[in-house]
Amino acid sequence: MSSSNKRQQKKREQLRRVKASRTNPDEQPRPPRLNKMLQEAGREAEQIAAKLLKRSDRAELVEQIANSTRTLALKVIRSSPMDGKHACQAGCSFCCHTAVTVAPPEAFAIAAYLQDHCSSAERDKLRLRLDCNAELASSMPRNEYIASLIPCGLMTEDGNCMAHPVRPLACAGFLSTSRQKCEAEFKREPDRAAVPIDKFASAAGLCVAIGTQNACNGAGLDGTAIELHHALRRIMDTPDAAARWASGEEVFQDCLR
Numbered sequence: 001m002s003s004s005n006k007r008q009q010k011k012r013e014q015l016r017r018v019k020a021s022r023t024n025p026d027e028q029p030r031p032p033r034l035n036k037m038l039q040e041a042g043r044e045a046e047q048i049a050a051k052l053l054k055r056s057d058r059a060e061l062v063e064q065i066a067n068s069t070r071t072l073a074l075k076v077i078r079s080s081p082m083d084g085k086h087a088c089q090a091g092c093s094f095c096c097h098t099a100v101t102v103a104p105p106e107a108f109a110i111a112a113y114l115q116d117h118c119s120s121a122e123r124d125k126l127r128l129r130l131d132c133n134a135e136l137a138s139s140m141p142r143n144e145y146i147a148s149l150i151p152c153g154l155m156t157e158d159g160n161c162m163a164h165p166v167r168p169l170a171c172a173g174f175l176s177t178s179r180q181k182c183e184a185e186f187k188r189e190p191d192r193a194a195v196p197i198d199k200f201a202s203a204a205g206l207c208v209a210i211g212t213q214n215a216c217n218g219a220g221l222d223g224t225a226i227e228l229h230h231a232l233r234r235i236m237d238t239p240d241a242a243a244r245w246a247s248g249e250e251v252f253q254d255c256l257r
Contacts, residue, residue: 037076038203039207041072041076041208042207042208042211043211044211045069045073045207045209045212045215046211047211049065049069049105049211049215049216053219054219058246062109062245063105063242065105065215066105066109066212067109069169069212070106070166070169070172073205073208073209076208077200077204080201080204082177085177086177087177087182088176088179089179091159092159093151093159094182095171095174095176095182096155096161097151097152097186098152099137099145099146099227100168100227101257102168102169102170102228102231103209103212104221104226104251104252105212106168106212107226107228108241108242108245110154110163111235111241113163113165114162114163114232117162118162123236126154130229130233131233133152134227134229134256136150137229138230153229153232154167168228169206169208170205170206170209173198173204174197176195176196176198182195220248221245221248222251222252222253225257226252230255235251238251
């Protein structure tokens with residue numbers, strides 16, 4: 001096979017993988033009550049964040065915004081019709097090889113958790129992974145990054161998340177009902193079936209994240225989601241990053257979005 005044909009085959013495989021990860025052949029139309037629940041979750045998240053951002057001490061409340069909206073998201077996710085059927089468990093990390101973005105409050109909460117719960121040596125090793133992944137994310141299209149199965153910088157050697165209690169909403173809502181199908185997709189087994197993702201849970205995380213971003217933008221702050229590794233690296237390099245962001249400074253101005 002020529003190098004040109006190999007490149008084309010690789011590109012087709014990359015596109016197929018991204019498409020398969022987003023497709024659930026068993027998905028049914030979402031009942032109106034669930035759509036309403038998602039809409040309400042987004043509005044509530046925006047209200048929670050907006051209320052805290054109106055306070056004069058909002059620089060001290062950035063983590064609280066993330067924690068409060070995460071609590072809301074997890075509550076809605078547990079309302080999924082597929083709750084109790086999820087196959088996800090500690091150490092199962094097939095989905096931890098993708099591209100993830102976070103709203104600024106999420107990024108600050110994750111960075112603070114890592115500062116409080118990791119040793120200096122662990123943070124040094126983490127920084128190397130953040131640098132590597134951030135550069136890779138900047139050097140290739142998003143779909144190519146996803147298809148390359150690059151492990152998340154927060155993933156430990158045993159497949160767990162260093163910041164699981166404060167993990168991004170995108171991760172908290174990404175739930176599957178079949179470990180076997182996740183593994184088959186990860187290994188790119190031939191004739192594999194699409195991964196059965198809980199689309200309601202995923203939408204719940206997304207709606208809450210968007211509500212949070214809208215509140216930030218409404219308060220005159222940068223609410224645009226940032227690529228995870230870029231965001232954490234920038235926070236590590238910026239003294240008083242949360243306070244500076246809360247004052248209106250463009251802390252993430254040149255980060256990958």
